[in-house]
Every structure is written in C-alpha cells, then in structure tokens.
Amino acid sequence: MKSLIAFYNILKKDIKNYYLKPPNISWGIIFPLSWTLMQLLRSPDDNILNLLPGLISTSVLFGTTSMLAVTITFERSGRSFERLLLAPISLNVLLLAKITGTIVFGIFNAFVPIVFASILIDLSTVNWMMVLLAVLMMAITSSLTGLLIAVSVEQVFEAQTLANFFRFPMLFLCGLFIPLSSLPAFLKPVSYCLPLTYGADILKGAITDNNAFSLTLSLIMLLLFTAGLFIISRYNIKKRQ
Amino acid sequence: MIKVKNLTRRYGDFVAVDDISFDIEKGEIFGFLGPNGAGKTTTINMMIGLSKPAAGDITINDINVIRHPKQAQSIMGIVADESNLYNEMDGFDNLCFCGALYGMNRKERELKARELLALFKLQDAGRKPFKTYSKGMKRRLTIAAALIHSPKILFLDEPTTGIDVESSRQIRDLIIKLKNQGTTIFMTTHYIEEAQRLCDRLAFIVEGRIVASGTVLQLMNSVTHNHSLHLLTSKDAKDCISEFEACFKGCKMEIESADSLVIVSEKRLPLLPILQFFQKKDIEVYEARELQPSLEDVFVKVTGIESSVLKQEKGGRL
Numbered sequence: 001m002k003s004l005i006a007f008y009n010i011l012k013k014d015i016k017n018y019y020l021k022p023p024n025i026s027w028g029i030i031f032p033l034s035w036t037l038m039q040l041l042r043s044p045d046d047n048i049l050n051l052l053p054g055l056i057s058t059s060v061l062f063g064t065t066s067m068l069a070v071t072i073t074f075e076r077s078g079r080s081f082e083r084l085l086l087a088p089i090s091l092n093v094l095l096l097a098k099i100t101g102t103i104v105f106g107i108f109n110a111f112v113p114i115v116f117a118s119i120l121i122d123l124s125t126v127n128w129m130m131v132l133l134a135v136l137m138m139a140i141t142s143s144l145t146g147l148l149i150a151v152s153v154e155q156v157f158e159a160q161t162l163a164n165f166f167r168f169p170m171l172f173l174c175g176l177f178i179p180l181s182s183l184p185a186f187l188k189p190v191s192y193c194l195p196l197t198y199g200a201d202i203l204k205g206a207i208t209d210n211n212a213f214s215l216t217l218s219l220i221m222l223l224l225f226t227a228g229l230f231i232i233s234r235y236n237i238k239k240r241q
Numbered sequence: 242m243i244k245v246k247n248l249t250r251r252y253g254d255f256v257a258v259d260d261i262s263f264d265i266e267k268g269e270i271f272g273f274l275g276p277n278g279a280g281k282t283t284t285i286n287m288m289i290g291l292s293k294p295a296a297g298d299i300t301i302n303d304i305n306v307i308r309h310p311k312q313a314q315s316i317m318g319i320v321a322d323e324s325n326l327y328n329e330m331d332g333f334d335n336l337c338f339c340g341a342l343y344g345m346n347r348k349e350r351e352l353k354a355r356e357l358l359a360l361f362k363l364q365d366a367g368r369k370p371f372k373t374y375s376k377g378m379k380r381r382l383t384i385a386a387a388l389i390h391s392p393k394i395l396f397l398d399e400p401t402t403g404i405d406v407e408s409s410r411q412i413r414d415l416i417i418k419l420k421n422q423g424t425t426i427f428m429t430t431h432y433i434e435e436a437q438r439l440c441d442r443l444a445f446i447v448e449g450r451i452v453a454s455g456t457v458l459q460l461m462n463s464v465t466h467n468h469s470l471h472l473l474t475s476k477d478a479k480d481c482i483s484e485f486e487a488c489f490k491g492c493k494m495e496i497e498s499a500d501s502l503v504i505v506s507e508k509r510l511p512l513l514p515i516l517q518f519f520q521k522k523d524i525e526v527y528e529a530r531e532l533q534p535s536l537e538d539v540f541v542k543v544t545g546i547e548s549s550v551l552k553q554e555k556g557g558r559l
Contacts, residue, residue: 002344005341006341006343009341017327017329017330079325083326083339083342084342086291086319087314087343088312088315088342088344089342
C-alpha cells in the first residue's frame with residue numbers, strides 16, 4: 001500500500017510538473033502534426049495508410065525519449081532525484097513510476113497522426129488492437145531507452161545529444177522508410193538489434209498487412225528489449241551509488 | 242542508536258573515508274566537523290544508504306543499513322547539503338509529496354504539512370512556488386520535508402551553509418527543539434561555533450579520518466595542560482614578576498600590557514592569595530578570568546588546519 005501511494009504520487013507529480021505543461025502539450029501535438037504534414041506535402045500521392053506506421057513510430061519515439069531523458073537528467077542535476085532514491089520504496093517501483101508518465105505521453109503522441117489520418121481517409125481496415133499493442137510496446141521500449149540515456153549522463157544537453165545518437169539511426173534502420181530487405185547486409189544485424197524495428201513491424205502488419213516478422217517474434221523481441229533496458233538502467237543507477 | 246564500524250570508501254586509488262568508527266546515542270546530536278573534501282558528505286551518504294562502503298558496517302536502530310537500506314531509510318529524515326525540493330511545486334505540495342514517498346495517506350500528510358509550515362514559520366509562503374523562496378526559506382522547507390514522517394533519526398548535511406543569520410538562528414533553535422523531543426541527530430558542518438553550540442559530541446574529520454572525538458569539554462581538555470588566569474590591573478605589574486614567581490612556585494607571570502597580565506600554572510590557582518599579593522603591592526585587580534582555549538584553538542591544534550581555511554572554503558562564518 002505504501003509503495004502504491006508513493007508510485008501514484010510520483011506519477012501525479014511528473015504529469016503535473018512536466019507532461020501537462022503547455023510547452024510539452026504543444027510539443028506533443030505540434031511535432032507529430034508537422035511531421036505528418038511534411039510527409040503528405042512531400043508525397044501527396046502516397047497512400048496515407050503507408051505513411052501512418054512511420055508517423056506513429058516517429059511520434060512515439062521522439063515524444064518518449066525526449067521527455068524522460070530530459071526530466072530525469074533535470075531532476076538528477078537539481079538533486080531532487082536523490083530524494084526519490086532515498087525514499088523507502090524499491091528502485092523498481094520508482095523507475096516504473098517515472099516511466100509510466102512517459103508511456104502515457106508517448107501513447108498520446110501516437111494518436112495525433114491517427115486522429116489526423118482519420119479525418120482524411122477511411123481507417124476501418126486497421127486492426128486497432130494490434131495498433132494499440134504496438135504503440136504500447138513502442139512507448140515502453142522508447143521510454144526505457146530514454147531512461148537508459150537519462151541515467152547514463154549528467155547534464156540535460158548531454159541527454160539530448162545521446163538521445164539523437166540513438167533516435168536518428170533507429171528511425172532509418174527500423175524498416176519504416178527503407179524496407180529491411182533493401183538494407184545493405186552489414187546494416188541488417190544492426191536493424192535487428194533495434195526495438196523500434198519490431199514495434200514498427202507490428203504497426204505495419206496492423207495498418208497495411210505488410211509485416212516482415214510474425215507477431216509472436218516481434219512481441220518476444222520487444223519484451224526482451226523491455227527487460228534488458230530496465231535491467232541495464234537499474235544497474236546503471238546502482239553502479240553510481 | 243547508530244553504530245559505525247571501520248567504514249571505508251574509495252574512489253579508485255583515492256580513499257575518501259578511511260576506516261572510521263563511532264557510535265551515536267539515542268537523543269544525541271553528533272557532529273562531524275571538517276574542511277571541504279574531508280569525507281563528511283561521503284560518510285553521511287553511506288549512512289543514509291545512498292552510496293555503498295568499500296568496507297565496514299553501519300547499524301541504525303538495529304537495522305543493517307548496507308543490507309537493508311530501505312528499511313533503515315523509513316526511520317530517517319535526510320537533509321542534503323543542497324535544498325533539493327521541486328521548484329515548480331509550492332511549499333505545501335512539496336511537503337505532501339515527501340510524505341507520500343513515505344507512504345503517508347493524504348489526510349495524515351496534509352495535517353503534518355500544515356503543522357510543519359507553522360513550526361518553520363512558513364505558513365504565508367505555503368502556497369508559493371518553491372523557486373520563489375529565499376535561500377533561508379528553502380533550507381527551512383527542506384528540513385521540514387525531512388521531518389514529514391516524524392523520523393527517529395535526522396541527518397543534516399551542512400544545515401546552515403550559505404543562508405542568512407536569522408534563518409541560521411531559526412534552524413539552530415529547531416535542531417535543539419528536535420533534540421529535546423528525542424530525535425537523534427547526525428550533522429556535518431564546517432562552522433566551529435555551530436558545532437560547539439549544538440553538538441553533544443563532535444568528531445574532527447580530516448582527509449577521511451577521525452582525528453579526535455568527544456564532548457566539547459573533552460576535546461578542550463585533550464589539548465589544555467596549563468591553566469591560565471587573566472587579570473586586569475590598575476597599573477603595570479612588571480616589577481613584581483620575580484617576587485610573584487618566588488611566592489607562587491610553579492607559576493609564571495606574563496605581562497600583556499600596562500594593565501593586563503596572565504598567570505600560567507600547571508594546577509588550578511585559588512584566587513584569594515593572588516589578590517592579596519597584588520593588594521600588598523598596591524595594585525588593584527579589577528577583573529580575574531580563567532582563560533579557556535576555544536574549540537577553534539583545539540581544532541587548529543588537533544588537525545593542523547587553520548580555521549581560516551574552513552571560512553574561505555564555503556564563504557562561511559565561524
């Protein structure tokens with residue numbers, strides 16, 4: 001019960017202090033919206049359904065990694081994160097509370113291009129359960145990537161630099177813009193080591209029925225990434241103590 | 242209440258804390274006094290479970306802090322050397338949030354938060370964002386936040402560093418009030434006067450080692466071997482030095498100025514014979530005062546560090 005009170009209040013504090021701030025709300029809406037418009041203007045004849053998996057994935061990836069990498073690094077530099085570490089709650093509860101807010105923010109980000117697309121085209125062929133599953137798993141793995149970045153650096157600007165170091169290669173190697181089959185042989189192993197590859201593949205399957213891997217394989221890989229990123233982040237925090 | 246045994250912490254080849262041991266009794270204020278980099282914060286961080294020692298043991302209220310840090314943290318109140326609350330939140334919400342971290346329910350934490358705001362004279366600022374507080378107010382709210390769950394032990398790392406005189410005084414008064422209520426307090430400071438005024442017992446820490454520890458009186462006695470008596474006189478007593486020293490065996494008279502002198506002896510001196518001696522010489526004695534070394538003198542003598550070094554390091558006062 002005590003852990004639950006702490007979990008809920010950390011989550012509530014993060015949502016109030018960070019995610020519901022006007023700049024972040026506008027970032028959560030404007031960024032996916034401008035990304036969507038950019039893609040549509042660049043190739044107006046392209047099928048919106050084909051663009052949707054990429055737009056959703058980009059929105060989730062940028063929304064989650066930016067938020068968590070910055071908020072935790074910010075709290076660490078102001079030493080308020082130390083206050084959380086010294087509370088009588090387990091590190092697992094603390095980290096889950098910190099990433100839950102980001103996951104919700106990531107899911108919110110994902111639905112901006114979906115709402116926009118629903119105005120322009122018929123989305124009745126989309127498998128929404130799979131979309132939700134993919135968005136959730138992508139939000140979890142991207143949040144954990146943000147967490148890993150946050151606990152590995154000292155300053156906010158370092159977090160942004162490191163986040164970009166992960167995000168941009170991930171975006172171009174995950175099979176969204178360049179199909180995995182068209183990637184040079186030496187890059188394929190890299191792409192198989194990216195969580196976004198599997199999340200985006202579930203999305204492609206759910207929206208255009210054009211997935212490269214089976215749903216089971218993608219889910220197993222995403223769960224493995226979730227566990228791996230969580231354990232490494234936890235280890236990094238412990239190592240600093 | 243607190244037992245620290247052979248505690249050591251290394252950063253690579255550098256030994257930050259070197260095999261220190263000490264005990265703290267229930268309801269006691271125990272202070273660590275030392276310059277920057279002496280190992281004060283490193284020690285406190287190990288005691289609160291924020292960092293792990295390379296060797297040694299820490300037991301708080303029969304809980305092994307190294308093995309069960311979370312259990313130990315539930316009975317601790319911790320004030321870091323920086324005021325680390327949330328800038329965007331107001332004072333009341335900050336206190337309530339800290340209460341929630343200790344699993345307090347809403348009613349409990351709101352009630353305690355109001356009590357603490359009143360105790361720390363921050364009622365009027367309770368609904369203002371923390372970022373608008375002065376340094377002294379921030380420090381007071383940070384200490385209040387550490388008390389939200391009524392801890393048995395309070396850790397204070399440099400509680401009055403860099404704040405105004407009035408806030409420092411309020412914080413010192415509160416520390417004494419908490420001690421009187423039975424809270425055990427471990428504090429670090431580089432202010433000698435503060436340590437002397439607040440602490441029941443003290444340890445001088447230099448380069449990760451405890452070089453001396455005890456009550457203020459014990460520390461003073463450890464370096465004082467002679468007794469000095471300072472006299473204010475009506476006229477110069479330099480002509481009677483040899484007669485005085487012959488009359489009072491083992492005593493030495495040192496003239497400070499035309500109207501003051503110091504008598505040094507191995508034993509404590511009775512006052513009346515001395516007064517009578519000067520009366521016979523037609524010298525009036527207006528004041529007689531036994532000179533005690535200050536804690537600052539003791540610190541300098543024991544550690545070899547000039548107190549001005551402490552002053553300069555954090556721009557503090559003594």
